[in-house]
Amino acid sequence: MELCSFLTLDSFIKDPLTHDFMRKALLMSSLVAAVCGFLSSYLTLKGWALMGDAVSHSVMPGVVVAYALGIPFSLGAFIFGVGSVALIGFIKQKSRVKEDTVIGLVFTGFFALGIVLVSKIKSNIDLHSILFGSPLGISLSDVKQTIFISLLVVILLSIFRKDLMLYCFDPRHAKTVGINVFFLHYLLLTCLSLAAVVGLQSVGIILVVAMLITPGATAYLLTDKFDNMTVISVLSAIISSLIGIYVSFWFDLETGGSIVLAQTFIFLFAFLFAPRYGIFKLKKLFDGYK
Amino acid sequence: MEIINYQNFRIEAENICVDYNGKVALYDANLRLKPGQICGLVGMNGAGKTTFFNALTGFVNISKGKIRINGESVRSAQKDQTIAYVPQNEGIDSQFPISVWDVVMMGRYGSMNIFRCPRESDVQAVKDAIERVDLTDHLSTPIGNLSGGQRKRTFLARAIAQRASILLLDEPFSGVDIRTEKLISELFIQFKNEGKTILLSTHDMIHVREFCDLVLLINKTVVAYGETSEVFTPENITTTFGGISPDSLFGPES
Numbered sequence: 245m246e247l248c249s250f251l252t253l254d255s256f257i258k259d260p261l262t263h264d265f266m267r268k269a270l271l272m273s274s275l276v277a278a279v280c281g282f283l284s285s286y287l288t289l290k291g292w293a294l295m296g297d298a299v300s301h302s303v304m305p306g307v308v309v310a311y312a313l314g315i316p317f318s319l320g321a322f323i324f325g326v327g328s329v330a331l332i333g334f335i336k337q338k339s340r341v342k343e344d345t346v347i348g349l350v351f352t353g354f355f356a357l358g359i360v361l362v363s364k365i366k367s368n369i370d371l372h373s374i375l376f377g378s379p380l381g382i383s384l385s386d387v388k389q390t391i392f393i394s395l396l397v398v399i400l401l402s403i404f405r406k407d408l409m410l411y412c413f414d415p416r417h418a419k420t421v422g423i424n425v426f427f428l429h430y431l432l433l434t435c436l437s438l439a440a441v442v443g444l445q446s447v448g449i450i451l452v453v454a455m456l457i458t459p460g461a462t463a464y465l466l467t468d469k470f471d472n473m474t475v476i477s478v479l480s481a482i483i484s485s486l487i488g489i490y491v492s493f494w495f496d497l498e499t500g501g502s503i504v505l506a507q508t509f510i511f512l513f514a515f516l517f518a519p520r521y522g523i524f525k526l527k528k529l530f531d532g533y534k
Numbered sequence: 535m536e537i538i539n540y541q542n543f544r545i546e547a548e549n550i551c552v553d554y555n556g557k558v559a560l561y562d563a564n565l566r567l568k569p570g571q572i573c574g575l576v577g578m579n580g581a582g583k584t585t586f587f588n589a590l591t592g593f594v595n596i597s598k599g600k601i602r603i604n605g606e607s608v609r610s611a612q613k614d615q616t617i618a619y620v621p622q623n624e625g626i627d628s629q630f631p632i633s634v635w636d637v638v639m640m641g642r643y644g645s646m647n648i649f650r651c652p653r654e655s656d657v658q659a660v661k662d663a664i665e666r667v668d669l670t671d672h673l674s675t676p677i678g679n680l681s682g683g684q685r686k687r688t689f690l691a692r693a694i695a696q697r698a699s700i701l702l703l704d705e706p707f708s709g710v711d712i713r714t715e716k717l718i719s720e721l722f723i724q725f726k727n728e729g730k731t732i733l734l735s736t737h738d739m740i741h742v743r744e745f746c747d748l749v750l751l752i753n754k755t756v757v758a759y760g761e762t763s764e765v766f767t768p769e770n771i772t773t774t775f776g777g778i779s780p781d782s783l784f785g786p787e788s
Contacts, residue, residue: 289630337555406650410640413630420591420619421644421696422612468631502582 260493269379270392273503276446277455279394281481282401283439284460285474286432290412294330294344296456298351299433300440302328304358304449307374310367318389318441322360325437328354355449377448377500379489390442397435397442404431409470446485447500455481458507465511465518485513543602544569544700544731546588549618550599552585559585562755563599567748569699569729573720574736574746578775581753583735589701590733591619611700615644618693622705623685628678634688635673638663663695668717683714690721701725703734705777708739719745725773742766 303321310320463476488503519527603611
């Protein structure tokens with residue numbers, strides 16, 4: 245993958261597409277990005293960034309156990325993801341320890357368990373691909389699982405789009421008018437676990453939380469409408485994935501890290517230049533010229 | 535003692551207790567309100583005002599006692615959209631990306647289908663409600679760009695659009711401008727004439743004398759309850775606020 249001196253934009257984009265693994269990586273990562281981006285709007289507004297971090301790290305032992313038992317790794321990951329949240333809730337309720345401490349304590353415990361299990365089981369589990377993602381080496385069964393889970397999450401979020409928005413905004417009102425808040429809480433948690441599972445294939449367990457919060461945070465700086473926020477969040481997630489994969493292909497960089505770095509740069513751009521909420525408040529500047 | 539006919543009361547709370555993981559927030563509290571009554575809920579911060587509201591809306595479960603709303607359970611009151619809750623301004627995320635129209639439309643969610651698609655009647659109800667609180671010029675304004683008073687009116691409009699017969703208002707007069715205060719007090723009179731029942735919490739003693747037929751003084755439990763003219767005495771107020779004299783209570787939040 246030498247970077248040719250006569251490389252044009254055309255071949256920059258088209259050459260990687262001649263490789264089967266690249267086409268697959270681009271498609272799958274875009275799909276995963278779209279799912280995580282969709283969910284991201286809700287998580288950032290609900291203030292669940294730390295929860296996203298916790299769940300995504302806690303799926304680690306689930307992945308390892310699933311590989312060892314030969315069951316779909318998404319199943320194992322899902323069980324441990326939801327289990328971690330239940331444990332966090334239980335410890336918080338039964339002790340005087342503060343919530344953020346409990347969250348940090350539980351997810352690092354789960355994560356450590358995962359690492360110990362990997363060293364003990366010593367099968368053909370590739371620790372590196374779990375920790376840092378491997379969108380370029382995704383297998384056919386993984387593709388099927390990813391598509392299935394992604395569609396499931398998108399359908400669930402689409403059906404309960406407005407209810408979830410109300411739940412994030414004003415759960416008390418939701419409860420008062422007879423909407424099942426308990427259900428919505430666990431729906432959002434379930435979607436979070438599932439999104440973490442598909443996200444870890446792209447960028448790995450350590451960085452998957454970025455997929456779940458950065459696109460939403462970027463979109464939050466750019467709009468005051470919830471629907472627009474969702475669209476911007478999804479688009480910025482997809483664009484970051486494409487940029488990340490292309491850049492990692494041409495410059496031989498770690499793919500997961502490149503995707504997240506692309507997201508971070510887009511966020512920083514919004515942070516500086518967002519029309520209304522950016523540091524330089526471009527809208528005011530333009531209005532001034534009128 | 536007269537025989538109680540539940541149908542006569544909009545709110546009927548009997549010896550209710552609420553605790554959070556063993557910590558008692560409210561105990562043995564009683565309240566009865568009829569249609570058209572306005573009741574002030576007065577107490578210190580942490581005296582259980584919000585907990586009382588939460589118990590009535592079903593947001594927290596009561597550990598003891600009984601609540602009847604229009605003679606039925608809290609659960610069926612939720613289904614029937616009977617109670618509307620108007621939060622205090624600090625209780626909501628004002629930076630949430632949502633417009634006045636969308637907030638008021640949330641008042642209709644409970645009676646819509648699962649996808650929450652507004653029908654013609656929902657759109658009309660939202661329009662009417664926004665008109666009543668004088669926010670027609672701000673339909674698509676994000677709530678973050680509203681003043682405190684306008685935001686308060688937005689949530690009042692949501693309660694109106696919901697067509698609830700009971701309104702619970704948490705500090706309706708805190709942080710609002712004169713215009714909003716006037717509009718709210720006019721709406722109160724209209725609500726009263728429509729037979730709605732209002733329970734409002736407030737720190738402001740003047741508002742209690744001005745608007746409330748009844749007053750409920752609480753400090754973890756009911757200190758005094760009855761007609762404002764009879765119950766709202768300096769002695770009762772002093773007891774409610776843990777021995778602090780009423781004179782020092784007219785300042786900012788205690």
